[in-house]
Every structure is written in structure tokens, then in C-alpha cells.
Amino acid sequence: MGRLLRVEGLVPVTGVVAFLLLFGILGGPGDPAPEARWIGLGVLIAPALMAYAHRGAAAWAGVLAAVVWTSLAGSVVTALVGWVYALVAIALTRRDRSPLTAPVPRRQPPAPAGLPHVAVPAEAAGFTLLTLATAGFVAVLAHWAGVEALTAVIGAFGLGCAFIARAVEQRSHLRRLFGTPQPMHTVRVVEQPGYVHVLLPEPGGLLAREFAFDVAEDAAWPADDEDPATLPATLYGEPRPGAWCTVEVQGRLHVPVGPVGEVIEVAYDVVQGLPRELEDDEEQLVDPEALLPADRVDAFECREHRIAPARAWAATVAIGLGAALAAGELAQLAGLPAAALAVAAAVAGGVGYEFGWRAQLRPRLRWHAGGVAALGFRGPDRQPWANDSAVVHDDAGTVLLTAGESVLTVPVPPPWPKPASQRSADQLVAALRVARNQSFAISPLPPPPDVEVPSRPIKLYGAWLLSVVLTVLILG
Template sequence: MGRLVRVEGLVAVAGLAAFLMIFGGLGGASDPAPEARWVGLGVLVAPALMAYAHRGAAAWAGVLAAVVWTSLAGSVATALVSWTYALVAIVLTRRDRSPATSAVPLRQPPSPPGLPNVAVPAEVGGFALLLLAVGGLVRVLTGGPVSWLAAVIAAFGLGCALLARVVRHRAELRKLFGTLQPVHTVRAVEQLGYVHVLLPEPGGVTALEFAFDVAEPDRPAEADEPQTRPGVLYGDPRPGAWCAVEVEGRLHVPVGPVGDVLEVGYDVVQGLPREIEDDEEQLVDPAALRPADRGVAAFECREHRIAPPRAWAATAAIGLGAALAAGELALLAGGTAATLAAAATVAAAAGYEFGWRTQLRPRLRWHAGGVAAVGFRGPDRQPWATDSAVVHDDSGTVVLTAGESVLTVPVPPPWPSAESQRNADQLVAALRDARSQSFEISPLQPPPEIEVPRRPVALYLSWLASVVLTVLILG
């Protein structure tokens, strides 16, 4: 799922919005031929899929979709929606441009005996999708269902994007060893088919930490455990770039680009990420505690949940969006009004149930005796332990280790005001405060009680209203 929610998802979101607007309120293609709407659907779907394989190809596909819809448009609004979709794909492509780098020496890396054949899975997948697309087109031309055109265009576009990815990766690998590259002094850990790199910052307090796969699987025989060794990095240390590392005369040739680049504390003496003792890491940040969480009695129960206005807004958006999407697909498949209503009813029910389990129902209670939570699956109660830990991942989730469980607590930004709920830092501080209190008390009370709330009547009314709105809008 991580991959799906990255910045490429903006193209998919823009494509879904364009689909709902063009085929919903704007009436779809003006051409009455049955092929027109399926071709139009295919050129909308293709860029959304292609963005995950090759952003540049997705941008060109977005422009092609806009050109196609300009010819199919029955109004200026339809053409504007399609060109806005293309603009989103083009703007995303500009993120691939290399940022300005600091002045460092340039040197060409040593030439390896041979370059590995990279991106083979993408190459195989690309050719397979092109063959499937050609087969589907032949089937349509020989009397097959016209609706296959949408899948044919989407598969052809994704296949082209995968092959473009192969070409780009192989060109960047050749460029890495054929041109001058930035040179950095680093510490590297050589592992089986993998190199872990630490690039100390000039002050030596922090370092950039990243890794990439390499062609050769071996490492020095004398190393019983992985250890950092001095090395030379050739290339730009940024996500998606291609780099090579030379360690004590051994050249590590990459078979993939650099992954995520993190900034970590650096131990200049050991040449390792600076370790932090658990007790120090789990200290309470007094500045992050809300006034209501200061000086709270050890067994006074506190609770966290997503701010109700935000939770209800998100749930309604999920449910109504699911209903509209299912209704549009039912109409595109040639369904009747009854089919539209049935599809919207089922999709809205699934959407509201998902929203209930991820937005409205989750809650957390805690005191010095432990924690109790209701999550997506159900309730869980756990006592604090010496190895309990509370951290947040900077993406709206607090990860809580207590007893025998690892709990993930959703903590989106407070809305509509900062007072409507704790933010991630405030929740982490409040939980660590209770954890610290638990170490000073014996015996401890059991974790707080918690019950799974019932679905409110408003949830069913919202579901019904979404189905009625979908039928009125699309019917």
C-alpha cells in the first residue's frame, strides 16, 4: 500500500475526478458511437496506471487523453477537465528533475567488467502487456465486446510505461559509468546483493542513510557480522538516482536506483548511526503535553479519537465516492436504473463500513495500568511493559508497543481546529507520560475497560442519503 499512496497517486485521484465529472455531470462523449465512450474511458485510465511505472510516459499519455477528449467533448467544460488532468501528470513529471547539488569533486567511476541487465521484470511485464493489448484489439475487431477497448488502451499504455522505465534505467546505468560523477567519502556496509551507505554531513553530527541493490552477492570473507567500512560513493545520493560504491578496491555495481534517503544521527567515532538508549528515546517531551495532560493522576483514564467533524467528513466522502464510482461503472456497462441503484447501494454500504472502521470507531484509552484500543478489527487491552514504546511515523499514525501487541493509532491533523483532538506529538507525549508513571507504581491496576461502540443511526442515514444522491445525479 505504501507505493499506492505516494505522490504518483495524485494522477490516479485526478483521473478519478475527471472520470466522475466527464461521465457524470458533463454527459460523457458527444460521439454516439458505442466505441467512443470506451476509448474515452481507456485514455483516462491509462495515465493513472502509467504514473507508477514512468512519470514521463504518464504525462504524454495525459496529453493524448486530453487531445482525444477534446475531439469527443460535447462542451468546453469537458475539454477543460481533460486538460486539467493532463496538467497534473505534467507537473508530477517535473518532480523527476535533479535538485541542485552542493559543489563536490567530479570523477568517473572505475569501469566494471560488464554491466548487469537491469529492470528485467519490468521488461517482461511490459512486453506481456503489449501482447495482451494486441490480442484484445484483434478480438474487438473480430466481433468481440466493444467494452474491451478500455482495457486494451489501459494495458497498452502501462506496457509502454514499463518499457520506458527499462530504457531509462539502463540508460542511467550506462551514464553512471560513462560520465563524470559527484564523489563522496562514505561509510558502507556490504551485504548479500545489497549495500547500505552512510554519508556524513560536513559537521559530522548527522548523516544521510540509504541503500541499493548491487550485482555481486559476495562480501569480504573475514567479516562475520556486517560492519561499516570506508568507501567512495559515485553519484547523487537522492531517491531514484543511480550510484556505485567502491569499498577497499571492491566496486559495487547497482542493479536498482537508490531507495529512501533518511537523515540520522551519526557517531563519528564508530562510523555508525548514533544509537539512543531506550529510556532516553522514550522520555516525555514536556512542551508537547497539552494542559489537560499535565499533572494527571496515574489512573485517571484519558481517551483519544479522530476529531468527529473530520471523521464524519472522511466517512461521507468515502461512502458517496464509492457509490458514484460504482454507479458510473454500472451505466458504462449498459445497466438499467435498477442496476445503478443496486450497485450504488452495495458500494455505499462497503464505503461507509470502511469509513466506520477506519475513521469513526477507532479510539484509544490509557492510564498507568495500560492501554485499551478499538481498531479496524476490534478491541485490544494490554498492560505497560518495560519494553513498551511509543513513536509516530510523521504520516498520521502513532505506533504503540504494549504487552503482546503492536497497535497502530490513526492521528490525522486536527480539524477543524487544533483543539479538536491531540496531534501526533501530543498523543505520544501523553502516552509516554502514563508509561513513565507505571514504572513508579506497584501493584498496577489492569488496563482500562473499553467497549466497541454501536453504529449510530446517522451512519445509516448517511448511507441512504448517498444512495439517493447517486441515483438523482446519475439516473
Template sequence: MRWLMRVDTSVPAAGLVAFLLIFGVFGGPSDPAPAARWVGLGVLIGPALSVYPHRGAAAWAAVLGAVLWTPLALSPGTVIATWCYAAVAILVSRLDRPTAPLPVPHRKPPSPYAIPHVAAPAEVAGFALLLTAAAGVVWVAVSDAAVPWLAVTIAAFTLGCALLARAVRAQAALRRLFLTPQPVHAVRAVEQEGYVHVLLPAEHGETAYEFAFDVAEPEPRHDEDDVHTEAAVLYGEPRTGSWCALEVGDRLHVPVGPVGEVIEVPYDVVEGLPREIEDDEEQLVDPDSLRPADRDADAFQPREHRISPQRAWAATIAIGLGAALALAEAAQLAGLPRGVLIAVAAVAAGAGYEFGWRSQLRPRLRWHAGGIAAIGFRGRNREPWATDSAIVHDDEGTVVLTAGEAVLNVPVPAPWPARSHQRTADQLVAALRDTRIRALAISPLPPPPVLEVPRRPVLLFVLWAATVAATLLIVN
């Protein structure tokens, strides 16, 4: 679920809010022609889809949509909503501004034998969507029954343009990589089939940045079974989404894709490889992060972690109400009968509250020296501590816990409100590590704690019914 937290998602969220305000509060377009509302809906959907392949294209689409809605508006609120939507898309697109040059030597990479053609899937998909949009325009021109498809046609055209812009940008970035001086880094690299794995050691030598990218060479240089790193020279900026070339000896690896996720890992200077995380300093307890109750707790005292109830309930209500309003408004826009509208609102609210229940209210973790018991989105785990157990957090609200044969992702968002008793990610990691260390020094150990799957509370069903009723009142 980590993709839901991407900053790009703020654009579809703003588009959903604009849609609910324009069609649910401000009365939709002023033009009574049937095509007006579908064109207006299409220009709201387009930026929400195109922001993922190309943020700049989404910003342009949102601005053009706001320009279109300005003369169509029935009230100043519609104008404000559409231009706020465009402002969000513009702010997100500004995140693509070039970063400041790195304070390292710069020089041009060696000239490659040939520049490969990259981003072909995006290019093919973009042309296919443009052809689909053209066919949709022809269909609308010859048949009045096809007017509702104008929204899909406009959205397909916008997404197709964004995909083509992504392909053009990728090809231009690859050419620029070999035509202009680039930052130069001394790295360690592993040459593998179709891609290279790179380690960029930090100056202090204790950590390294680890990442990989696809290259044009289809075959690895050697067939040795052991994986080892070699000294290499990296040209380009080692950050996610940038384009880099790698020189290993007399071999130049030409990229066919940008750098993937960049992570920081403990580094072994002697071996030139990431250091294994087991019982080293990465798994020690930070005493400043231990709560007094965790520091003084008995080793066999069960302790529990849950998302703070206020935050969990607020998020669940927002998910259920937002899903019901969005789909009910779309059903009303499509002219569906009232009975179908009620069914759509009920199903959408039910799905939203079920998702909120499983992702916010139900997850919990219980532990003591005997092991851990956890209930997640899908099921339940109960595992003892082991010598290879590990607890880390990813700085994005998730604690990754390895115990026994299970790898668990425990949601730990920031406590809200501030007075809530929920542990932060650092506090939960410290408490779990402290219990694990104490467990390894005790024998015999009891079984892991028991944790029953909770039933859905009655309040959840009451909120579902209230949401359906509120949605019908708002939409009507």
C-alpha cells in the same frame, strides 16, 4: 496504507473526478458510435495507471487524452475537465526534474567489469501488455461484441508504454552513473548477499542517513556472523530513486536497482552503527508539546485519542460517496440493467463506508500509567508499559507505539477544523512518553485501561442509504 498518500495518487483521483464529471454531468462523448465512449474511458484510465511506473508517460497519455476529448466534447465543461486532468498529470511529472548538484566533490566512479541489464520485470511486463493491446485491437476489428474491451486495450497499451519507458530510464541512469562525474561521499557500509547497507553520517555526527540498494554481486565478501560496517566511498546522490555505486576497498558494487527508502537515524560515531533507541534522548518528553491537561493529569487518569469527528465523518462520506458514484457510473456505462445498477451502488457504498468506519471513525487509543488500550482497523490491543516501550511519529500522520508485545500504528492526521480538540502527532507523542516515564517510577501498577469496541452508529446506515439514493439520482 501509506502508499495511498503518495503524490502520484493525485492523478488517479483527478481521473476519477474527470470520469464522474464527463459521463455523469456533461453527457459523455458527442459521437454516438458505440466505440466512442469506450475509447474515451480508456484514455481516462491510462494515465491513472501509468503514473506509478513512469510519471512522464502519464503526462503524455493525459495530454493525448485531452486532445482526443476536445472534438468529442458535448460542452465546454468536458474540455475543461480533461485538460485539468492533463494539468495534474503534468504537474506530478515535473517532480521528476533533476535536483541541484550537491555541494560535494564530484568524480567518475571506477569502470565496472560489465553493466548489468536492469529493470527486466518492467521490460517483460511492458512487452506483454503491448502484445495484449495488439490482440485486443485485432479482436475489436473482427467482432463488434468486443467493442467494450477498447477501454482495457487502450489502458493496457498506455501502461505497457510506461513500463518500457521505466526500463529504458533505469538502464540509461545506470550507464550515466559510470560515464559522468558523480557526488562522492565518505560512508560506512555493510556488504550483504545481493545488496549493500549504507550509512551516511551527518556533519555533526549525531545522525546518519540510512538506506540500501541491490547490487550485482550474488555472494557476500565474508561469512562472519557479526554485522559491522566498513569505510566506503559512495558515488551518486543518496536519495530515494537515485542510482549509486559503492566502493569498499578494492571492490566496486554495481547497482541493479535504485536507492530505496532513505531514513535519518541516530548515529554512534564510535561504533559506526545506528544508535539504539531506548531510554536515550530520542525518548525524552518535549515539554513544549505537552498540553496543560496532559501536564497536570493524574498518572491513573485515563486519557483518549481519536481523529477529530468532523474530519473522520467528512473523510468517511467522501470515501463512501466516491466509491458508489464511480462504480455506478461504470455500471451504467457498461449498459447493465437498473436492478444491477442499484446493487452495484449499494455494495460499493457499503464497502466505502465500512472502510471509512474502520480507518477513520473507529480507531482510538486510551492510556494511563497502567498501559494502553487501542482499537485499530482490524482488532483490539491492551498492553502494559514496558522498559523497552517506545513512541515515535513518522512525520506522515502516524504515531508508532511499541508496548508489551504489540507494535501499533496510531493514525494522527492534522486536526481539522483548527478548533477541534484532537492532539497533533507531537502532542500525542509527548503525552504518551510522559505517561510511560511516570509509569516506570510507580509500583504496583493497575492493569491497562478497558476500551470496548464501539458499535457502528445509526448515522452510518442512514448515510449509506442516502448515498445509494443520491448516486442513482446523479447517474440517471
């Protein structure tokens, strides 16, 4: 799920909107040929799939989709929708550009004995998809398959091209890494078979960037040491996600077989050359300005956090109605009768509303000095406070809570429609830290609070039924 929600998701989201506009409001392609609608659908699907494999290839596919829809368009608005889709895919490629960094020395890395053959899975997947797409196209030409198979053929061909472009690009990056001068950085590393962990201290010495990347196996490894330790090393390359880097550690050159992964910022211990362990009273301080009067209560008084009801219901209805409309559009595109369209809309809408119920309406968190009780997507979880409990938020609408044996992820979107409708992330963190600190000064402690699984409200079923009716009226 996390991968689907990355920034690449802008392309499939735009593709869904384009599909609803083109095949719903605008009536589909103006060309009456039976192949036109399936080709038009295929060129819409291809960039949405390709964006996760290679952004540049998805941008070119978006341009091709716009050109195809310009030729199929029955109006200027239809062509304009296709070009907006292409512009979103093109804009995404700008994120691949290297950010401006402080000037650092540059030097060409030492030449390795040989370069590994990287991106083999992407290459294999690409050629497999191209083979299947070619076979599908032949089947359509030979009338072994209907023209509707053209959608799958175009989608598979585009995704195959994206995988091959990814493999070619990664091999080009690897050759360029060792063939041109690269930025040099003094770092600390932990060597592991097939893996290198890197700490890049900031100029002030208080913080460091932490990241890792996979490397080719090396037979010459230092002796194992039970104590955590890092070694001084030289990093060649740009330390950013998706870039290619290599490190030289005491004469050993680690050749990468993959790009740099996630880069995070951590507190740094200059003496030990390791991430600094933050003391409890340093990391888990309570911000008095963020603590609400309602949370300055008795240690055993139970409090509760939920997503603001208005926001939760708006999101749930949007998910359910959107799912019903998308399923209805697909059923209409496939030429199914009105009854089948209604069934498809009912099933998809039901799934959408169930997802909204579990992800938006039902989740809640209850707590006091004895512990926490969370009701999430899958079900309830009750945990006591522990010495290593911690509460932080990620600045992206999520509070991460470590309690007992669980790590709980609590959704805290911005309060809507008014600030008083829900705690903000800072306010929830402050309230939880107060309860956690109170638990250390009280003995004995009560068990964590109870949390009941509520039944689905009647208006949830009413919203689902209304969405199905609206879908049938709009598309029928």
C-alpha cells in the same frame, strides 16, 4: 495500500474527478459513435495506471488523453477537463528532477567487468501487456469481442508502454552512472550478498543519511562478524530516492541492480561509524508545552484519543458517497437499468461506509500507566508498557507507538474543525510518554485498559441510505 497513497495517487484521483465530470455532469463524449465512450474511458484510465510505473510515460499518456477528449468534446469545458488531467500528470514529472545539492567532487567510477541486465521484471510485464493488448485489439476488429473491450485494451497498452519505458530508463541510468563523472562521497557501508547498506555522515558529524540499494552478487566477501560494523567506502552518485549509485569498498566495486530506496536521517556515532543508539531519557523526553492539563492526571486514570468526530464523519460520508457515485457512473456507462444502478451504488456505498467506519470513526486509543489499548482497522490490541517502549510521530499525521509485542499506528490528523476537538500529534506523544515514564516508577502495575468494540451507529446506516438515494436521483 501505502504504495497506492504515494504522490502518484494524484493522477488517479484527478482521473476519477475527470470521469465523474465528463460522464456525469458533461454527458460524455459528443461523438455518437458507440466506440467513442469506451475509447474516452480507456484514455482516462491509462495515465492513472501508468503513473505508478513511469511518471514520464503517464504525462505523455495524459496529453494523448487530452487530445482525444478534445476531438470527442461537445463543449469547451469538456476539452478543458481533459487538459487539466494532462497538466496534473505533467506536473508530477517535475518531482523526478534532481534537487540542488552542495557542490562535491566528481569522478567517473571504476569500470565494472560488465553491467547486469536490470529491470527484467518490468520489461517482461511490459511486453506481456503489449501482447495482450494487441490480441484484444484484434479480437475487437474481428468482432470476437465488443467495443467495450477497447477500454481494457487501451489501459493495458498504456501500462505496458510504461513498464517498458521504466526498463529502458533504468538501464540508461545504469550506463550513465559508469559512463560519466559522478558526485563522490565518503561513506560507511555494510556489505551483504545482493545488498549494500550505506551511511552518509553530514558535515557536522551528528547526523547521517541512511539508505540502501540492491547490487549484483559478488563472490569476494569479508569474513562474517557478529558485531555490527561498517567499512569505509566511496559512494558514486546522488544519494536520493530513485537515483542510481555505486560504492567501492576496499577495492570491491558493487554494481547496482536497482535504484536507491528510501533515504532517512539518523543520529550518527562518529567513533563507531554506526547509527547512534539514543538513550531513553534523551529520545523519550516529554515536551511540557505540549502536555495538556487533561493529561496531568493520576497515573491510573484512563485517557482516550479519537479522531475529531466532525472530521471523521465528514471523511466517512465523502468516502461512502464517492464510492456510490463512482459505481453508479460505471453502471450507467455500461448501459445497465436503473435497478442495477441502484444495486451497484448500494453495494459500493456500503463498502465505502464500512471502510470509513473502520478507518475514521471506530479507531481509538486508551492508556494509563499499566499499558495501552488500541482499536484499529482490524480489531482491538492491548499491550503493557515495556522497557523498550517508544512513542514518536512522523510529521504526517501518524503516531507510532511501540508497546509490549506490538507496533501500533495511531492516526492523528490535524484537529478539525477547531483545535480543542482532538489532541494534536505533539500533544498525544507527550501524554503517552508521561504514562510510559510513570509505569517505570510504579509496582505492581495494573493490566492495560479495556477497549470495547462499539456497534455501528444508526446514523451510519442512515448516511449510507441517503447516499444511495442521492446517487439514484443524480444519475437516474
